Amino acid sequence: MPPRIAIVALNDSFSDVWPHLAAFAGAELEVASTVGKIHALPSACGVVLSVAGMEDRSVELLHELKAAQAPEAIVVGTETSYRPIATILQGGAMNYFAMPGDVSLCRSWMVDRVERYQDREKGARFAADERARFDFSQMIGNSPLLQASLRRTSRVIPKGSPTVLVTGETGTGKELLARAVHYNSPRATNPFVEINCTTLPEHLLEAELFGYEPGAFTDARVSKQGLFEVADRGTMFLDEVGDLPLALQAKLLRVLEEKRVRRLGGVRDVSVDVRIVAATHVDLPAAIQKGRFRQDLYYRLSVVPISLPPLRDRGDDVFLLAEHFLTRFAREYELRPPPLTPDIRRALRNHDWPGNVRELRNSIERAVLLGDGNLFVEDLFPEATSRSQGSGELPFPAPMQLIERAAARAMVDRCGGNKSEAAKSLEISRKHLYALLAQEAGRE
C-alpha cells in the first residue's frame, strides 16, 4: 500500500500546498473536514490538523484522533505566539508549524513520516524474504539427521517463545537455523539481534548485553540501552554461549527466569520479551562437569535442543550442496558450471569436512574460480595437496586422481626420467602418462 498522509482541514487555508508537499514526499493525500471522514485513519503514515485561525479547536481534535487510534499528528496553523502553541503541544501534538514560514519544515516532516513508513514496510518485506530464504522446506539436504533436526525446529517455532539451544560443529549452519527460527516465527518483523559471546571481553560484553546508566563506569557518560532491550519483542541469538563467562551466565539466567534486565549502574528493572536462541560447538554437559558452565542455565537454555549434524554424517547431501554452490559461483564469475565428475564426487565424499558446509562453500568457490570453468580436486583441497607435495606423502584418504598423478610422477623419477619405461611399468599408455604429468605440472 502506498504511504498516505491524512489532512484534517478545518478550512481551505493551505489547500493548494498539501498536494505539492505530499507529491514531494511520495505520499498519497487524503483531505477531509472532520476526523470521522478520514478513511482507515490508523493506517495513515502521518496526520496533519490544518487549523489556520481556529487553533483553539486543536486540542479537541487531537483527542478525537487519539480515540480513533490515529498515528501522532502535527498541527499546522498561523499562530506564532508561545502560549497557544504550548497548549497544543501539551494536548498531544507531535509538533506545531506556523505557515507560511514553516512550509519546508512541514515538508521535511512529511518526508520523514513517509521514510519511516517505508522502513516499516521494508522491514516487513525483508522479514518475508528472509522467511522464504530460510524456509525449512527450501533447506538443502535430504539426510535423515538433518531432516529430523529441521522437523523438530519447525514444530517449536510457532509455539510461544521457548528457548532454543542449537549445537553442532563449526560451519554446520547454527546461525542459519537461528535466523530460520526468527524469520519463521511471529516475531519476524521485530529485531533479530546477534552477538558472539567470544568476540568481546567480559566487561564490554556485559555492558553490551545489559546496557548502562551514566557513571556506571569511567566511560559511561550517557545511558545506553542493552541488546536485550534492543531485541525486545524479537529474537536474541547468542552464538558460542558455551564460552560465556560464569558471572555473565548468572545474569543471563536471571533474564531467562524473570524476563527483566537491569542496566549496569541502574536502579530499576526493565521488562523484556525476547526469545533466546543460543548456539555452541562446546559439549555443554562436559563443560558442566568441569565447572565451566552452569547446570541451571543449561536446563534453561535447552528447552528445545536442536543438534545439527556434521556434513560428513549427511551422506549425499554433500553432492546436493556442491551442485548448489557450483551453480551459484559459476553464475557469479560468469563461467560455465563445471560438472561433478565421478572423481570429484569421490573426493567430496572421502573428505572429512571439518569445517562442514562453510568449508564446502569456500572450497567450491575456490575451485570454480581457479579452474576457470573446470573443476580439479587439488583446487578443492589445497591444504591436502600442499601437504602431500611438501612431505612427499599423499593425504589419507586421497582422491584417486591425486594418487594417479603422484604415482606417475614417482614412477618417472624412479625410471630416471624415461617416460616410456615409466608408462610400461605402470601399465598405462604413454598418452595417459603424459596427461597425468601435464595435470601434475598444471597443479604446480
Add this chain to the structure above:
Amino acid sequence: MPCSRRRRDVSEGRRSALQHALLAAKGHASKRELHGVIEKLSALDRKVLMEDLEAAMLLASAFHHLFFSTRAMELLHAIEDRVTVAGDPILLRRWRNLLACQYFAEGDFEEAEELYSWCLSSAERSNHGRIIVAASGGLAAIRGLMGEVDVALSLYTRALAAAHSLGMAFEIARLHHNVGLTLREWGRYTEAFPHFMHAADYYAENGILEEKVFSSAERSLLLTATGDTLMAEQLARTAQERCKVLRNPTIEVTALRAMGVVLRATGRLEEARANLIEAVRLAEGCSHALVRVDAYEEMALVEAMNGHGASAEYFRNRAVDTFGHLGLHKHCERFLSNYNSAL
C-alpha cells in the same frame, strides 16, 4: 504573453522540472540506478537545485554512494547555511550524517566522529532508525581504524540490530563487509571470513559493480594474509577485470593494491611494483586519504624488498606522514614493524 505570466511559467517550469527529476530520482530504489539519479539532478540548473534542499541532499547522497566524495562534500558545504537556518532537526541530522561520511572518506576522522556522535545521540532520542544504523556504523569504522576493535564490534552489533529490524539488506551487507575489514586489519582472520562471506553473498545477487570490486579486493587481501595466494590472486584479478568499466580511481587503486599485495607475497616483486606504481599514481588524485596511505604503505614495502632503498624511504615517509595526519598511530606502528622486517 505578459511578462508576469511568462515569469510564472518559467518558475512553474523549473518547479515542474525539479519535481519531475526528484520523483524520477526517488523512484530509483535500486543502487544500480544511482548514476541515473546523478544524471537527472545534475541536468537541472544549479540555482534551481540549490533552491531545494531535498533535491541537493538526494544528489549528494547519490554522489556519496558512488564514492564521489569530493563532489558530495562540495554540494553539502554549498547548502550548509540554508540547512542551518532551516531549523529542521530531521534535515539537520541527515545533512550532518552525510557530511560525516565525506569527512570519513577524506580521512578527517576527528570531524567525522564528532558529527556521527551528534547524529547518533540525536537519532536515538527520536528513534530515527536509518541514522542510528549509519551513525553507529560510521563510529564503528572509526574506532576500528584506531585499533579499538572491541568497541568497534559492539557498535557494529548495534548497527546490525537496527538494520535488521528496518530490513536494510544493503546496509546489513555493508556492515558485515566493514566488520570483516576491521577484523582483517587487526589480524583476526578467522573471525573476518564469515563476515566477508555474508557481504559477498549479498553483493553477488544485489550489489553494484563498485561493491563487488571492493568485496573481491578485500577478500583477496584476507586470503593473502592466510596464505591462500592462488585464490587471492584470482580474486584480485577478478576485481581488476571488474574495474575496467568503472573508471573510478578510488576503486581502481583498491584492486591494484590487492594485486600488489598478493604479488609481493608470492615474491613477484617487479610485477607487484608495476601494479603499485599505477596504484600510487591514481591514489595521488584521490581525495580518499585511506586509499592513498594504503598505496604508499604497500609501495614502500615492495621497494624495500626490491632493494630500492631511496624509493622505499620516500614512500615510507609518505606513509608515515599520512598515517600521522590521519591519527592512525597503531596502523603506523604496525606498518613500521613490517617495513623494518622487509628491509
